[in-house]
Each structure stands twice: as C-alpha cells, then as structure tokens.
Amino acid sequence: MKFVDEYRDATAARRISELIRAKTTKPWKIMEICGGQTHSIVRFGIGELLPQEITLVHGPGCPVCVTPIEVIDRALAIASLNNVIFCTFADMLRVPGTSGDLFSIKGRGGDIRFMYSPLEALAIAKANPDKEVVFFAVGFETTAPATAMTAFQAKTENLSNFSLLVSHVLVPPAIEAILCPKNSGIQGFLAAGHVCTVMGYAEYEPLAKKYGVPIVVTGFEPIDILSGIYLCVKQLEEGRAEVENQYSRSVKREGAREAQALVNQVFEPTMRKWRGIGGIDRSGLKFRPDYEKLDAEIRFNVSLIEREEDSLCISGSILQGFKKPFECPAFGTSCTPEHPLGATMVSSEGACSAYYKYRRDDRETAFAEA
Ligand code: SF4
Numbered sequence: 001m002k003f004v005d006e007y008r009d010a011t012a013a014r015r016i017s018e019l020i021r022a023k024t025t026k027p028w029k030i031m032e033i034c035g036g037q038t039h040s041i042v043r044f045g046i047g048e049l050l051p052q053e054i055t056l057v058h059g060p061g062c063p064v065c066v067t068p069i070e071v072i073d074r075a076l077a078i079a080s081l082n083n084v085i086f087c088t089f090a091d092m093l094r095v096p097g098t099s100g101d102l103f104s105i106k107g108r109g110g111d112i113r114f115m116y117s118p119l120e121a122l123a124i125a126k127a128n129p130d131k132e133v134v135f136f137a138v139g140f141e142t143t144a145p146a147t148a149m150t151a152f153q154a155k156t157e158n159l160s161n162f163s164l165l166v167s168h169v170l171v172p173p174a175i176e177a178i179l180c181p182k183n184s185g186i187q188g189f190l191a192a193g194h195v196c197t198v199m200g201y202a203e204y205e206p207l208a209k210k211y212g213v214p215i216v217v218t219g220f221e222p223i224d225i226l227s228g229i230y231l232c233v234k235q236l237e238e239g240r241a242e243v244e245n246q247y248s249r250s251v252k253r254e255g256a257r258e259a260q261a262l263v264n265q266v267f268e269p270t271m272r273k274w275r276g277i278g279g280i281d282r283s284g285l286k287f288r289p290d291y292e293k294l295d296a297e298i299r300f301n302v303s304l305i306e307r308e309e310d311s312l313c314i315s316g317s318i319l320q321g322f323k324k325p326f327e328c329p330a331f332g333t334s335c336t337p338e339h340p341l342g343a344t345m346v347s348s349e350g351a352c353s354a355y356y357k358y359r360r361d362d363r364e365t366a367f368a369e370a
Contacts, residue, residue: 007221016226017049020233027053028236029185030229031178031321033171034192035062035349036220042354044222054233057184057321060174060274061192063139064091064347065319068273071167072097074302075136078165079105079112081300085128087121088136090114094346098307118150118164125162134296136165141199144168144285145259148266151287151294163296166285169272171195172203173283179211184321188232190218190225193247200255204243212241219247266291275343276316313342318351325355332356
C-alpha cells in the first residue's frame with residue numbers, strides 16, 4: 001500500500017537504527033509527545049531497535065488521558081439529565097469519573113451516543129428540537145477546528161437546543177510545563193505530526209531556543225519515528241537545539257491558517273487542568289464571549305464541580321516522563337483495559353493500554369504483520 005508500507009519497512013527500520021547507533025555517544029532521554037506515536041513505538045518494538053543509551057519516555061499527548069476527572073464528572077452530571085442526548089467520541093465512554101463512567105449512565109437508560117465528528121451531534125440537535133443535545137469536545141489542536149466549525153454553524157443557525165462541553169487542550173504550553181526546572185530530564189522531543197499539521201511548528205521555535213532542546217516534528221509510522229529519533233539524536237550529539245520537520249509530507253511551518261483562524265474566532269486560551277499533571281496556564285481553550293451561549297458548563301451550571309484524582313493511578317507521572325506503565329503497581333493486575341483505573345488504560349492512545357496490548361508481541365512478527 002503506497003504511503004504506508006514504505007513507512008513500515010523492516011529493512012529500512014534497521015538501517016535507520018544503525019545510523020542512530022553510530023551517532024550515539026552518550027545517554028539521551030527523548031519524549032514522544034503523542035499517544036499515537038507511543039502506540040507505534042510499543043507495537044513495533046522501536047525501543048528494542050535503539051542503543052541502550054537512548055531512553056524513550058511517553059508524553060501527555062492523549063486527549064482522553066489528560067481530560068481532568070472533574071470534567072468527566074461534569075459530563076456525567078449533564079449526561080444523567082432526563083432531557084439530554086449526550087454525544088461524544090467513543091473513547092470517552094469508559095473514562096472513569098469519581099463514580100462511574102458514561103457507559104454506566106448509558107446502561108441505566110441515559111441517551112449517550114458516540115460519533116466521529118461533532119457535526120453529527122449538530123444534526124441530532126436539529127432532528128430533536130424537544131431535547132437538549134450536548135457534545136463533549138476533547139482533543140488537541142487537531143480536533144479543535146471541527147469543534148470550532150460546529151460551534152460556528154450552531155451559532156449561525158441560532159440552534160437553541162445545542163451546546164458543547166469543551167475540554168480542548170494545547171500542546172506547546174504542556175511541553176513548556178514539562179520543561180520546567182523540576183522536569184524529568186527530557187533532552188529532546190518528538191512533536192506530534194498531526195497537531196503540527198494544524199498549528200504548524202513556528203510556536204515551538206522559541207521553546208527549543210529557551211530550553212535548549214531539539215524538537216522534531218514526526219509522523220506516526222515506524223520509519224517516521226526512527227527518522228525523528230535520528231534527527232533528534234543528531235542535534236543532541238552536535239549540541240544544537242532547533243525545530244526540524246521530519247513530517248514534511250503533511251506539515252508546513254505555518255500550519256493550516258484557515259483552521260487556526262476559525263479556532264481563534266470561536267475560542268480563546270485559558271488555564272486548563274491536565275489529568276495527573278495539574279493546571280497549566282493558557283493550555284486550554286474556552287469559548288469567547290460571543291459563543292458563551294453554547295457553553296454546556298454554563299447552561300447546565302456544572303462548572304463548580306471539582307474533584308481530586310484517585311491516588312492509586314500514577315498516570316500523571318507516566319504522562320510527564322517520570323515513570324513507565326510497568327512501574328505502576330496496578331498495571332495488569334487491578335488495572336486492565338476491562339477494568340481500567342485510569343484514563344491511560346482506557347484510551348486507545350494511552351501509554352498503559354499500549355503496554356498492555358503489545359508488551360507480549362514478538363517484535364519481528366509485529367513488523368511482518370503490519
Ligand atoms: S496501569 Fe492503570 S492505575 Fe496504573 S497508571 Fe496506568 S491507568 Fe493508572
């Protein structure tokens with residue numbers, strides 16, 4: 001298959017791993033930011049192809065994983081109401097709140113629907129004028145334009161029975177938080193290609209300079225990731241800290257300007273809590289005043305719901321590169337995909353689910369099967 005097979009070629013993967021090996025003279029700690037990259041790394045055994053000096057740690061780039069528990073509880077409170085049709089992406093159904101998840105509300109008769117696009121929820125609102133239809137919008141810069149488009153259309157059409165519970169987050173402020181003085185020693189980053197397709201990568205340039213870390217925009221296939229690691233290691237070994245674009249087949253420096261303009265028209269930056277990490281200034285999006293009528297938090301008066309996270313789950317440490325899933329005492333015992341204790345086990349992009357799903361795979365087989 002063109003544009004996939006060539007990025008999963010085992011011979012090419014070994015050749016790049018040899019280049020990395022030849023370049024590496026000292027230990028380096030590199031974080032891949034995106035959960036999609038984490039899954040590729042674990043699935044294809046990329047860690048095993050690297051010299052032992054290189055440690056890969058997994059970043060906060062999974063929208064389901066970082067949605068704070070209090071927002072899940074706000075979603076549960078709204079979804080429990082009689083007259084509400086609650087719509088969201090499928091991954092959100094099983095993310096545990098303080099008591100239960102959306103799936104359990106569905107089991108008790110709640111009208112919970114999952115979909116691939118918020119525009120589907122808009123269509124449901126038009127078809128059900130006697131119901132309140134709410135879309136739970138999570139995600140990074142990648143999904144924010146679709147949410148903004150949906151809000152724009154709802155406002156344009158003056159739909160009175162539609163609102164959005166918004167928990168969008170932005171990647172660059174999270175990277176800066178991870179690079180703060182108490183950081184986990186991250187020396188280089190693989191930035192998420194799809195996020196940069198929308199936001200571009202100019203925003204990363206001051207961060208690379210300020211903190212002296214290379215940031216390489218990288219795709220999601222094994223060859224993309226190995227190439228990104230090679231570029232990152234090359235910079236580290238040469239004492240450079242720049243932004244490089246491995247994913248040039250999709251990403252431009254300026255990103256998708258029309259999508260950015262739409263997001264900026266509807267939303268403005270706000271402080272947002274990240275599950276397991278805490279509050280990060282200007283790391284989230286909230287409606288601008290013109291769009292506040294669409295804010296489900298205001299409409300259903302749930303913004304005062306605040307919660308503490310379960311202390312058993314160490315996903316916060318995993319998402320900041322301090323620990324790996326195997327280091328969690330609950331991993332694979334009391335916490336499994338069937339009975340998840342934390343969002344990193346629930347999400348299809350979560351680090352814990354990646355380790356649980358692929359840890360027993362034969363690496364050669366994984367390449368052959370891909
Ligand atoms: S294994 Fe479960 S409890 Fe442990 S960090 Fe992962 S999601 Fe949390």
